[in-house]
Amino acid sequence: MSRLIEAVGLTKTFEKNTAVDHLTFEVAEGEILALLGPNGAGKTTTVRMLSSIIKPTEGYARIAGQDVVNDARAVRHLVGHLTEFPGLYLRMRALEYLDFFGELQHLPREVRHQRAKALMEQFGLGDARERRLGEYSKGMRQKMALVRAMLHEPRVLFLDEPTSAMDPLSAKQVRDAIADLRGKGHTIILCTHNLPEAELLADRIAVIRRGQLIALGTANDLKLKLLGEPTFELRLAQPFNQSWNSLNGHLHVEASGELFLRYRTSTPKTANPSILRRLHDAGAQVLSLSEMPRSLEEVYLKLVEEAAGLKSQVASNKNL
């Protein structure tokens, strides 16, 4: 897949405060990258720089080969931006609102009308097309803002908390839409505090703290790196009479009983089938073998805490 977003040494300084500090990453076409980080970590500033809304103080970024500073207008055609707050014009009617933004993206009248209607239907807003946006609920406003960002069919979408303030059904509609967009080859950067959502949707996760990239990789990579080898749990129908070590000598057994074994392995693809084969040969009846769930939240908290600890250690070393 080709590289659609490229950021190299991206830095933004406001007066004396460095909001984004030498951020370097790439996002491939059709990929979803979740941008995680505490409040004030620099996620919004990063997205604003990538959307050509503000200019980097240092470094550069390209969207589909277009420089975010020198080709700013082209970049703003290429990207759709769901802002942190919906920021709608509440006295306007929904279709009129979308028509306004479509016109600013230079879409022909027919095209923008068709797309506006289709997208509103997709997000369950079809019946509210003629209503004023001031009459919309919080969730409807959020969906409307998403429709606005998608109206000109941008190749890249920056979504800042896309499902915040939504009820579970609406949130699912939006998540389905995001997955659908990825299926159609759109590239998405998802800024969110909703970690299960990030894990569900994102191909890769980037964690930033105080403007610096502290981790980047797939959810599994990050789990492996930060939480160690995955843990598996084996459950049997009857007690196993042999020694558990006889199954595989390279297992790191964490806990065991007559009917269960909990172990870690760095090579589950080879180790697990081998264990099952031996159990079968030994006549044991396997009830289940499953990986113990490890959430992205654990990874995230560990990362942020480690980074905070490192920072305070550096500060105390400096004081010495």
Added chain:
Amino acid sequence: MLTDAFIITRREIRDSLRDWRIVAPIIILTLVFPWIMNFSTRVAINFVEEYNATIIPLRLVPFAMMIVGFFPISFSLIIALETFVGEKERNSLEPLLGTPVTDTALYLGKLLSAMLLPLFASYLGVGSYLLGLFLTIQYVPEWIVFFQIVLLTTMESLVMVAGAVVVSSHTTSVRAANLLASFIIIPMAFLLQGESVLLFWGQYDVLWYIIAALFVADIILIRTGIRTFNREEILAREIDELNFGSTWRKLRGYFSGAAGKRFSLISLYTQELPRLLRENQAAIGVTVLTLLIGGGLGALFAAQHPLPAEAIPLFRFNADAFKQQFTLPGYDFLPNLDTRSIFSHNVRALLLSALLGVFSFGSLALILLAAPMGLVGFLAAQAAPLGLDPVTFLAAFILPHGIFELPAAILATAFALRLGASMIAPPAGMTAGENLLRAFAELVQVFVFIVLPLLLVAAWVEANVTPQIVLWIYGR
């Protein structure tokens, strides 16, 4: 670019038309207020005609026309603050900033939208006022005065809207913007009073100068607006609370120089002040040029309006007459001829000029310097027809203390000009507020450590040395 600007204008105007808080007052000011004004004018005319004061109605109608036209455009300020900073406050600006619209198109679109509706209402108000007068007393205004009022109204509307953008760019809330709007309202109130005087006085020609001055102010404000209303500036500013601690720290930083070193009188005079003078050469140059133009205009005026010989009674001068001259009626504006009075008078004048400079982008500071220089040029040029050598005249009356006073006045005015102009175009990486603080700190430094000592010496010379020289040359 214009297409995008018009798309934004159209949306904003539609939005304004849906807001009854804007529409209702505009309708009242467009239709009801002119009718009331019309009624009042007729009552006033009937009343003053009983006393054959026919000139009053002639002057009253243009004044009323101006008021009828101004009231609706006062709404342009409210709309402008709402459309620029209100959007920022409601977070609806960022989606707009994410579109391919250029900063200039965005600015123009919003500028037009804030102006057009009130301006249309203003023209309609003036039209309905005049129509009423025509239908009732068959009054038809002089077309040139009508044209001037329309132009004045348009220029004033543009000043208010463009000024509102500058104000908005320094705030993130409508409340803060409303408070800062006094920077627009106060000068506009002064302007309206001045225009009223001119209209009642019948000095319609002077209105052209006001129109021209407003046009220049429009250009300056639009330029400033385009520079400050951009994506970078708008989103970089997250809070606008007045932080006295931070302001004081910044001001102190500017006082102690970029390095933030401790105060030292030696380094101030050997490094800081020479650096400030070098960095402000352009402002000093403009001030000197204005001073020369003022003197030149005074001399030109002298050629057109020669004074009679007895107006400058130089050949009757003696020490008592010299001192008495300053106590005569009509010379009350001059200080007593002693060091303290002259010094405090000059300090007051230069401080007032700096203060007025803040509200006028520095222009009033320049004018206040040019005016006395015009007087000096006028008097010096009057000397020649009276058989006196203008150079000797200047050498006697001006040179002794002028050596100290003129540099002081030039420096104070140049730094006041810099202070007034600081809001227009802050350097990259600096907000207009920071630039204003820096310019203020520089003005204070130059004023305290150069201007005041020079003025003190000049005042002593003017009180003690200049009269002696004048008496030596011209006295009996």
